[in-house]
Amino acid sequence: MSSKTLFSMLIMLIVGSSINAQFFKKLTKKAENAAQRTVERRVETETSKKTDQALDSILEPGSGGKQAPDVGNQGGDAPVNTGNTPSGNTNAGAPAASGEKSITIYSKFDYVPGDKLLFFDDYANDFIGDFPSKWNTNGSGEVVTVDDSPQRWMELLPGYNTYYIPNAPNLPEEYTIEFDLLTYGMDNKTSSIAGIGVFLSDDPNFDEGQNHASAWIPVGQYGAFDIGVRNHIKGQGRTINNDIRADIRKAVLNQPHISIAVNKSRFRLWVNEEKYVDIPQMIPENTLTTLKFNVNNIKDGKEKIFISNLKVAEGGVDLRRKLLADGKVSTNGILFDVGSANIQPQSMGIIRQISQVLQQEPSMKLKIVGHTDADGSEENNLKLSKDRAQAVKDALISVYSVSSDRLISEGKGESEPVGDNNTADGKAQNRRVEFIKQ
Template sequence: IEQAKKDGKQVVIVDQDGEVVAAEGADAAVPAKPGEGVWANYDFVPGNRILFAEDFSQDRVGDFPKRLEFVKGNWEIVEWEGQRLLRNTGPRYAAVKIVLPRELPESFTIELDAHFTHGNHRMIVATTAPEPGKYWNSLEGNFFQIGVAHGTGVTTRAKGGVESTNRSPEVETGLVPIRIMVDGRYAKVYVRERRVANIPNAEFRRSAEIYIENIYSGSAENPLYLGPIRIAEGGRNLYDKLAEDGRVATQGILFAVNSSKIRPESTPTLEEIGTMLQEHEDLRIRIEGHTDASGDDASNQTLSEERAGVVRRFLIDTYGIDESRLESQGFGESSPVDTNDTPEGQQNNRRVELIKL
């Protein structure tokens, strides 16, 4: 941090939820509001149905995570700054798999946190696994890469195949979110708010597995860390779904933990809703807030009401939507759409819904 300050670079300090808590250096005022500053051109929208979610909070430190499938290498759960992470200390070709409930659809998103302690570290994230006994270099088509000097983005082993990667020094400086969005052959990859890959003609083989492999190396002195992992189905745009079904749920509006403060990653979804309302002037909607069943019932009810109200006010103030066209209501944990007994179900229940009036 001190060296970055000396070099005249901007230093942004965030908490574990991604909230900006301090900024120094050039352009020090870093907006943490949707649609402002570095988030103005951010266009990642998470899938609307969670297929897999794991934050390792139920795993014991020192164990291999219960919900991942071991392939090769040294993997263990560690405690780091108040949260549990998956650490890999090598060797090269160390790998794990995530087994999904069904094959990946045409549109999907993958979110995970990563921190690599050496500039040459690289991991690949593939939508299909190699044959038993083989490694990443036998994969066909495109797959994703996370790296520092070697870059993060979309790559391939095929001669003449399309690829797009960019150096990602952020991955070496600390734990950062990696976000992947695929729609058919179109793929975008982000490191924090920065888009590092944008490919319209990639070739991804779909399967019911996600394969993660360390393709460089690792050691106790230079480990690799992975944080919470979330994989979700994509879907149609919000207006089409709303027009057909009369309601649509979104995972794209995010809030600070136990707060109604909207996180800046919500920018693309809020923009889609605001533009939809501007283009369809006869459309009236109710914004509903929902929580999972963890925590106190009364607190969940209050929080859901506050969050729905904040979204309503944001759309009115930012997009000039007439107040009479928007209602808001909170339901707390009273209207689940999934079980509260699994991480995926809990995340599906934590949602904002739009209801056509």
């Protein structure tokens, strides 16, 4: 049979079949929708890029608006496993949050991370495809990378009674929790009750416990869904059982940074720089020792949820008192873009508190000292530490109107470690900024 005859038969089958015609019609429609989503994403990306460049020109003059590469993956291929060897994360904090940013928002952001690190994991020492070594679960999961970014993520699989538990010490009275969230495949068909839960429990294993508190972060897109807050106190039952209205749909698609502060019974939660939860009597005091995560109501295989850069730290109290009392305060809560002096927005709560001390004490002068971990060369780390200290100084001047003659900055690179540079925890401790009264 000739190729011409075969071609003619194929055309007749396509044209003559109503099923095939409907299929191609649907395929065309999907292509049109995909093209529209691509255009919308590009417009949003360009808008965010311009906003970031304007911000960088204020926080870091001369930076040219350079940003860390975006590892977002909405609407593209699913996150994939690449390589099979552990790799370090050079002087990296959490990824920068995408979306619009402004000095006004920064100046009001009041989250302050704890200053004594209890747990940190970016999966740098785990093999791609393995379950992370510093976690436990009664389900399953794996470490993955996204596109060509070195950033590692852990995929959490759905299940009503499936928990993911970091091997962290028992939670103290006052502490903070931070992590980055990455979603894939979320759209208008995602369930209204789909999301990720953060649980604080008196049970160290895979159960809610007799005393517990939780926050449920929704990921659905077809409506502005609520952040759920619940607790249970032995002998009293639920004293908190509420849903707080929050439209975080855009944030969910752009790698939001989640921050939580527990100060005895008080519970607060921020998504990026916006606080959504502040409940004064939510946590059963001196009983909740274990942090857990749970993912539920997502479509297995189509929708995915990942987390990275989990940081648990004791403290998160008023740094102003410590600086005034001791004349010195050190924090690893000021985060920067990878290998850069660009300050990440979730760090501005600390800088805000420092500015308040300077406002309260008009004669006080401060030295700002930057430190790095030991990844990279000593020369590069020394320069990076100087640049980061200068960036903090610039933020105090430009954002909070502190007089420049009250501030000096210097960098010490990797020369004064306080933790083990061979571990992720130690590196996170070494990446710090000090404020010293002069």
